Amino acid sequence: MGETVQTLAYGSWPSPIDAALAAAHDGHPEYVGFVGDEVWWTEPRPAEQGRRTLMRRHADGTEESVLPAPWNVRSRVIEYGGQPWAGDLVDGRPLVVFVHFPDQRLYRYEPGTEPRPLTPVSPVGGGLRWVDPTLRTGRGEVWCVLEEFTGEGPTDVRRVLAAVPLDGSAAEDRDAVRELTDDRHRFVTGPRLSPDGRRAAWLAWDHPRMPWDGTELMLADVGSDGTLGTPRTVAGGPEESIAQVDFAADGSLLYAGDRTGWWNLYRDGIPLCPREEEFGGPLWKVGHRWFAPLAGGLVAVVHGRGASALGILDPETGEVVDTAGPWTEFAPTLAVHGERVVGVGASPRSAYEVVELDTRTGRARVIGAEHDDAVDPVYYPEPQIRTFTGPDGREIHAHVYPPHNPGCTAPGAELPPYVVWAHGGPTGRAPLVLDLQIAYFTSRGIGVAEVNYGGSTGYGRAYRDRLREQWGVVDVEDCAAVALALAEEGTADRSRLAVRGGSAGGWTTAASLATTDVYACGTIIYPILDLTAWGTGETHDFESQYLESLVGPLAEVPGRYTERSPSEHAERITAPFLLLQGLDDVICPPAQCERFLARMEGRRVPHAYIAFEGEGHGFRRADTMIRALEAELSLYTQVFGLDRADVPTLELAK
Missing domain, CATH: 3.40.50.1820 (Alpha/Beta hydrolase fold, catalytic domain)
Structure with a gap:
């Protein structure tokens, strides 16, 4: 560097990293997803009262914050929130639903228009809150978790799976929200639907357990009228924590459970890759994803022991091939589309950034929130x-x-x-x-x-x-x-x-x-x-x-x-x-x-x-x-x- 090194007491060294710089880089991208071929995600804005914005990566590689201040894409379900948005293409145009933090209503958004509310405001306690949405555009609904306060106390609350009409008819009418389950379980995650749409799976647990203590994997048939049949418990229990569930392309049920003492991946109850490492984690936010099944049968996994890599698991051989690159830690958010996998990775030299892996070539690259050395x-x-x-x-x-x-x-x-x-x-x-x-x-x-x-x-x-x-x-x-x-x-x-x-x-x-x-x-x-x-x-x-x-x-x-x-x-x-x-x-x-x-x-x-x-x-x-x-x-x-x-x-x- 050509500069003289000063001899100064520890703690008195001058530094170019001031508090404003540290604050400006606090937080990281979360909740990645695909809308058609495009990758979208949420991103913090510390300088804008700490709101979370929704980012869109266009086909030409440019990034755009699609919701200006004061829109704040963040759920308050269980106070820690979770997956706050979902999107799809309808007639070739993006349709997105998201939770707005101040009023916790679900909104419908199409680029070029103002967001429109889909759910009502409740004057009771903490109101109506939503998280972990799944769009069912064919039915004109979005399925998600509803958290509803029944009184003024913090524990006067119920949680169910619910279907919200996309036409806005429930914006002022609580009765237009269709409840898919009863509230027999205190906590639930959003439903995952089988490829044929005939089954729904989700997680449930009850006090005094936390989700890392023990959860139940619930499965129900989906009727042709969009109602759920009687749910049944197919895995998990008071002593086994299921961290995540999803369906593979062939309709088999995938989940991460810790019955061996480690969160490992199972397919219809059979271990896919038994290892003394974690393929899941603590469910602090509803909708965390440590794995995502690809159309061809492979599974993208965030896994490791004391750290988490992004890998591709072959369920037939149990082999995992990890992504090459500088990232040593991946957050529990994943999205897949065709052969593409998107996650959020970081390292001791780089903050969290949006990373895309092409499973055909094995090539990984940063596609969003790219780390920029501020000093x-x-x-x-x-x-x-x-x-x-x-x-x-x-x-x-x-x-x-x-x-x-x-x-x-x-x-x-x-x-x-x-x-x-x-x-x-x-x-x-x-x-x-x-x-x-x-x-x-x-x-x-x-x-x-x-x-x-x-x-x-x-x-x-x-x-x-x-x-x-x-x-x-x-x-x-x-x-x-x-x-x-x-x-x-x-x-x-x-x-x-x-x-x-x-x-x-x-x-x-x-x-x-x-x-x-x-x-x-x-x-x-x-x-x-x-x-x-x-x-x-x-x-x-x-x-x-x-x-x-x-x-x-x-x-x-x-x-x-x-x-x-x-x-x-x-x-x-x-x-x-x-x-x-x-x-x-x-x-x-x-x-x-x-x-x-x-x-x-x-x-x-x-x-x-x-x-x-x-x-x-x-x-x-x-x-x-x-x-x-x-x-x-x-x-x-x-x-x-x-x-x-x-x-x-x-x-x-x-």
Whole structure:
């Protein structure tokens, strides 16, 4: 580069990756699909109040955002949403239906016209919501999941499969929506139809199970009048999680189930490729797709162990051929058309982009949301895939991102500060992909360690089940074990360790500060802090009984809920912390933070609380993310004694 390398203390390095740049690149394309020969997908717009737009790739390769602001293509079913749109060609022209976030109505859209509502608004509770649509243009309907609130409480809700007329006759008339199933099951996914249209398959589950605990694969005949016959359970159950179902071109039933301890692919109950790796994942969003059958009999699969590749499975031989290319992680969204497969892939050097694979040639290429290096890639972090040893000798998977900046080095003997990142879920996983929020810290000389603690997905059911009744214990122990191992091996400065996380990761952060002396400070983002209140009506329906498995049955172990809650043990927290919260969050509501802060009063622990108007669970607006990142860096600057003048000073109350 020809530039002199400066010797500067860790954490004080100048970096071209500022908070605005990190915020502008937050989020990624999702929900790919074909409309005729064209690929469409949703894409975030952080600078436009965090809305999601619908993108279209024309035949000539140009990309177009087909819905201008304020249209926001995003569902709120189970609050996390899911597949929010579907499209097809009718008389050679695209016809698309989508969910608009503010009112949750389904809309019909044809390019060149204004979207028209297909569903009514309900004044009851959270209203009427829709997700995972399938167009049935021959019947003049769209089939999807209907979530209907029956009262004002977060759990006053029912979910059914429903058919919505495409002619708009239900836009003001709830009775014009045709219910396809009853509401005997609390949760359902959208229907998948057999090639001949005579059978429909979907997934269902009930409280207190989460979909990764156990789901049922439902099958029903479709009558000539478009009604469903009596559904029957053909796979799955309380102890087996079916993550996805679909029909192959020959009418056989394909599904991903974990009866062996790994989500593997089955055809009519027969394993296609038995391996100790995952061909499915946690169903946090309705309509996630880890596999997609091709017309010729092959199956596109997103699979792997601790990472996910895009491959093509031959069901006759059980062989999988993975896509060649730089991508090391694929998101759970797939679409197929003829011999073409479209997914969303990323790597440690590139953010998520829309990737197309031609199965005839084996060639893969980026066709949408192409990664563009906003700064010189020499500033990107260089991750290490590590396995650490935790209590009882158990394995802990982690990604370690050492400080990295080509223009800076630290004085000889100095060790860097490190921040342990705890992912959300907790049934989830930190993927190994380029994240400019991580680069924001590593390029300044602060290391990051993302810990896939016990309970994380991607490593089989036994690893996932380590967290059963152990939330606030195993996750905390695993994060601490990684932090202390980094210090012991001379990678990190023992006196300058921090912990941070959002949602369930916010819980792990707060619990870590309350029960260990490992960390000098922490950043707690839209957290759970009070288990008893959260488990008795303070959250949304989907997770309202999640704690029954994560902590234990509340009726049997109420003391455990109290004992593990950071809000009950404010006196144990002595390290400075930053608390960040969205005021519109119905999953981890602000009341959790407010009670916790009230108990911290007078304790003389330096802390700051920033609440953001208009933000829900997961920050989406660029201005929010900028303020949050800069506040977090200011906390570390003050606690670790760093020399930085490029961010506003966070006022810490005592």
